[in-house]
Amino acid sequence: MPMVNDLASIPLLTTAGTSTTLGVIPGERLVVQFVRYYGCLPCQVYIGQLDAARDRFHDLGAEVVVVGGSADYQARWLTDGGITIPLLLDADHELRTAVGLSRLRWYRLASPRGARNYLRSFGSGFRPMRITSDTVRSPGVVILDAQRRPVWTYEGTVIGDYPPVGDIFEALGSRRKPGART
Numbered sequence: 001m002p003m004v005n006d007l008a009s010i011p012l013l014t015t016a017g018t019s020t021t022l023g024v025i026p027g028e029r030l031v032v033q034f035v036r037y038y039g040c041l042p043c044q045v046y047i048g049q050l051d052a053a054r055d056r057f058h059d060l061g062a063e064v065v066v067v068g069g070s071a072d073y074q075a076r077w078l079t080d081g082g083i084t085i086p087l088l089l090d091a092d093h094e095l096r097t098a099v100g101l102s103r104l105r106w107y108r109l110a111s112p113r114g115a116r117n118y119l120r121s122f123g124s125g126f127r128p129m130r131i132t133s134d135t136v137r138s139p140g141v142v143i144l145d146a147q148r149r150p151v152w153t154y155e156g157t158v159i160g161d162y163p164p165v166g167d168i169f170e171a172l173g174s175r176r177k178p179g180a181r182t
Contacts, residue, residue, distance in 0.1 A: 008148035013089040027063035030144040038074035042160025
């Protein structure tokens with residue numbers, strides 16, 4: 001397992017199948033959403049929320065990316081549908097493990113709160129897709145600093161358990177980058 005200070009060099013793939021790392025993504029901070037899998041409906045809705053707030057994240061000096069374990073075709077469906085933030089793949093879950101995110105316990109997969117989260121996602125314009133083996137992964141968001149070290153982590157405990165986007169803004173602080181819009 002890589003050391004936390006090696007997060008910038010963990011190999012990832014783009015939806016086009018090219019190699020990349022978090023180290024090549026510019027920005028003084030990086031907000032990383034970890035999806036269970038790209039076909040997860042509540043995960044897709046949250047991707048849409050982060051994408052809609054992209055300019056605000058930029059104003060706060062942060063870039064946003066999403067990392068999933070598999071299903072590049074599901075990620076491509078999202079980008080073809082208008083999602084503009086980078087959707088990356090970490091098939092071995094090396095990055096997820098390195099930041100300390102885990103798996104949902106079996107009883108959490110059947111949680112009434114998770115079911116409510118899932119049902120609220122219907123009517124969003126997104127659609128559930130084929131379940132992959134990554135369905136047991138916990139949802140989460142991590143903020144990394146310029147050296148790509150974790151400075152804030154939120155790990156969900158049920159399906160669709162992501163922090164309100166406003167909580168991420170708060171964690172990033174009110175400090176705006178020079179020249180940002182007010």
